[in-house]
């Protein structure tokens with residue numbers, strides 16, 4: 489059999505960097521693909537140069553892409569630019585490509601890797617080595633006569649099966665300890681992409697990953713990636729504090745001098761899990777003085793409509809518990825910054841339906857970079873139908889396809905005095921309302937993933 493030599497050049501820019509670290513590291517877990525050369529291109533010129541060099545050396549040049557929705561059009565422009573200058577097979581994966589495979593392929597990508605990418609990356613590289621056709625692989629989508637052909641999502645494997653980052657390339661990222669989410673909030677892509685159940689990385693595996701970071705000599709702290717940090721070790725809605733403590737104790741043993749950031753981005757807490765008992769465990773091990781609470785909305789109606797499974801009072805109670813335990817509570821509304829972004833109070837008596845007020849009588853909140861990012865992205869207007877309803881990608885993928893929504897831009901940090909003032913008896917937290925139609929009409933796409 490004629491063996492080919494693929495060279496993978498990861499377009500390591502903008503969003504999706506961690507995903508590219510993880511899928512390229514997955515190649516190291518299979519003896520056949522362990523030796524596949526992987527390069528990281530910091531911009532489109534480096535990508536074109538890498539692909540050209542690989543082709544010149546007789547290898548099969550493969551470009552790996554991963555991007556969030558706000559970066560889609562920019563990535564498509566980069567793709568056209570690279571295609572005009574270099575040969576290569578262009579494979580797009582990640583949250584946007586999974587949510588919008590047809591649009592992604594029509595933008596010019598050759599293949600889309602649907603869902604989880606690790607097993608697909610190994611299979612794709614193995615197939616290229618064997619000079620096979622990657623379009624036959626599970627987890628791959630492609631166009632045939634401009635129609636989408638999908639082989640279904642990539643194989644969902646145990647987190648322990650793959651590294652959490654690409655240590656060989658010294659590409660570090662937050663250590664993913666849990667994938668999937670049982671809560672299945674209607675706006676969120678996590679259960680759609682990873683299933684509505686938890687898969688946890690084992691304590692032993694986490695310990696090994698942390699040891700690898702420490703041994704590198706360059707990483708002196710551990711951050712974690714999880715949809716809900718206090719669900720670690722749990723299979724249901726209750727927190728398993730013993731499992732959380734076992735995890736944190738193991739990490740502390742591996743990083744006696746290092747910092748542990750847990751319960752802060754990207755490992756937020758659900759409000760109902762933030763109890764005095766949980767905070768005592770966190771206080772023992774973590775170095776962050778903030779806790780990020782996934783509040784999502786100040787409207788019980790919106791929380792119900794989006795199946796969040798908690799109330800506004802849960803968020804208030806969690807914030808108070810944080811303050812009493814010595815943490816600064818920070819709230820996220822990662823689901824849809826545009827709809828929920830707080831603004832300055834404009835009316836002395838705002839109503840949840842008409843107002844976009846964070847707290848009665850409040851001062852201006854920090855501006856939201858997520859909104860700015862989106863407003864620059866032409867994708868916004870493309871995803872709005874003439875009737876004003878948003879299309880499926882923007883509605884269902886808002887959380888995970890927008891790095892801004894998961895980054896600092898979407899957080900409202902309450903200083904201690906600010907929080908006490910806001911949570912005072914005369915304060916009422918109100919967030920901009922969403923039209924009931926917006927949430928009610930959204931497709932419950934996660935159902936398919938259950």
Ligand code: SF4
Pocket residue numbers: 669670671672673676677678679715716758782887
């Ligand atoms: S918003 Fe958070 S809690 Fe809800 S489904 Fe997504 S990850 Fe889970």
